[in-house]
Amino acid sequence: MAKVPEIELMFQGTTACPGCGAGNAMRYLLKALGKNTIINIPACCWAVIPGVYPSRNLDIPLLYNAFEATGAASSGVRAALNAKGVDPREITVVGFAGDGGTADIGIQALSGCVERGTDTIQVMYDNEAYMNTGIQRSGETPYGAWTTTTPVGSKQAWKKAPKKNMMEIMNAHGIPYAVTMSIAYPELMIEKIQKAKDILGPKFVHIYAPCPTGWRSNPSDTVELARLAVDTCVFPLYEIENGVYNVYKKPKKKVPVKDYLKIQGRFRHLPEEEVERIQKNVDLEWEKLLKKVKFTKE
């Protein structure tokens, strides 16, 4: 297992909420990539977390861009570096966007960036809603969740649509490498990010980043929630390398989904049968994933 590098490129003084999973995501990402990294960030929590002008707590060149533009901005930075003769292995270009900026408004630019084969790591730190604007539902909000735009009232209940599967969308682009990771496993994060760094072409990294503010969970439960998401198979840790699936961290013992749901206020309203429905769906998706692993490895 990879060691967590000593280097700190994210300093104190962030404006993140207590227990912010996205904070850990950035810290480990930068530890894995080191200082030869250019990062671009659209509108999202991380547009604010590094501090407001003139403060900045990230010790790497940082470019903010428009909400829907991350894939295009990565392409622009990479193209400029290419024009200057800088090899992709010399400087890593990272697009670091939330779930909305990746899977909703940013999906077109991301698709273009990946389709063009841009040498870049495109990160989706996934807190499963538009958290910076105040917990509105996104395409990555899971079935059953409360958000401010899927309020639970007499006429409207929770989010009814399923979570958008970005790993499959990326895989459908023929991307060389796509990987999910969890802030509950920093060493595995470091290992997989460093693996992504060494692969030429576009890479997609899906980081599961619990948000106590939006999930109505205890800030001290953030890492526990991230671990439970893996142990319940709600968020399996796997990678797709040139179409070949590999689950790199299987739960020792599969934990019931209700253990994960019950410590989050955003699922509080769900009746028993809905919890069962979610459990069934998680089981089905997990089985499907294992079959994909088996099928693609053979």
Add this chain to the structure above:
Amino acid sequence: MSEMKIVSGNFAAAYGAKLSRVEVVAAYPITPQTEVVEKIAQLVSEGEMDAEYVMVESEHSAMAACIAASNTGARAYTASSAHGLALMHELLIWASGARLPVVMTNINRAMGPPWSVWADHHDTLAQKGTGQMQFFCENNQEVLDSVIMAYKIGEDAEIMLPSMVVEDAFILSHTKEPVEIYDQELVDEFLPSYDPEYKLDVERPFGFGSLGMPDWYMDFRYKIAEAFEKAPDKIEKVNKEFSEIFGNDNGGLIEEYKTDGVDVLIVTMGSISSTSKDVIDELRAEGHNIGLARLRTFRPFPVEKFRKITKGVNVVGVMDRSYTFGHGGDAAREIKDALYGHRDLILKDYIVGLGGRDMTPKILKNIMLDAISLQDKGLDNEIEWVDLRINQERWRR
């Protein structure tokens, strides 16, 4: 050695980008701009042009990629038109806010609906508040020249602003004219490589575009305003320098055509100007004291220059190839704004040629005669829509 080629306005734009040694091109196709990106793709593929060409999936991404490239220290270029430009809107503002001298060519095309691919200035003028400098070209040589000059002006440390070099759909974009393709060494001397003081650099990490609280934001906006204050002088200076080196004077802020001591001044923009100049000659030969000012630079708007050239003028007739609903033609409104409290004259706004409606010498002459007639009869209508289906008889007779 410089070389004369017979090229379209679109090819002229591509050659302008080539001669400017742009390092990153990001563009998306739209009629009637496609030849620009096709030509650049060809020049790159044949090794005649050393640029990274990012074939983006939208105009929004085109400008986003150019912004990011420029922020990384590369000279960036794009081209678009009408709906593509409108899609870029957010990033046109971003480019100026980030103080990045990206240059784009926009082919002036009408906005739908109804769908139209023909000449109209609405697309560009709808972006007049985005912090882009805007240069309206009269011919294909000027298209090429203006791309090179736009980098020179925009990259000046005191300016640091993006530019739009614009040309009329089909009338320039698809019409071939002789264009001088300058000697590369001469252009290199005029336009040194882009080397911004601040850029994305792992050895000297800065953050660009972070949240500006109310105690900072306004001051950043003021800095952009200051740059726009300085831009008119810079534009005139660069135009002079360019004309001395390359022999083509494109007029800087306003090209004056026989304006000395005239009673009636006609204002035009873009390709309509060439035909209008012929009509001016005709009317002058008939004894009318009339001249033409070609408004070349719309942003920054040449306020001082308009005050200067309207001294002693009785009537200003403005031809607007666009209309801002609820207000009028942009050029006429802004000229009025510039002259308020400085000149006591008649100003009439002629709305002409929208969606590519042909502006013939006959129609132009009738407009100018109408302007001349205002000296005696006074202002009839502040705004006149010319050559509508309901009034064609009057303007075409």
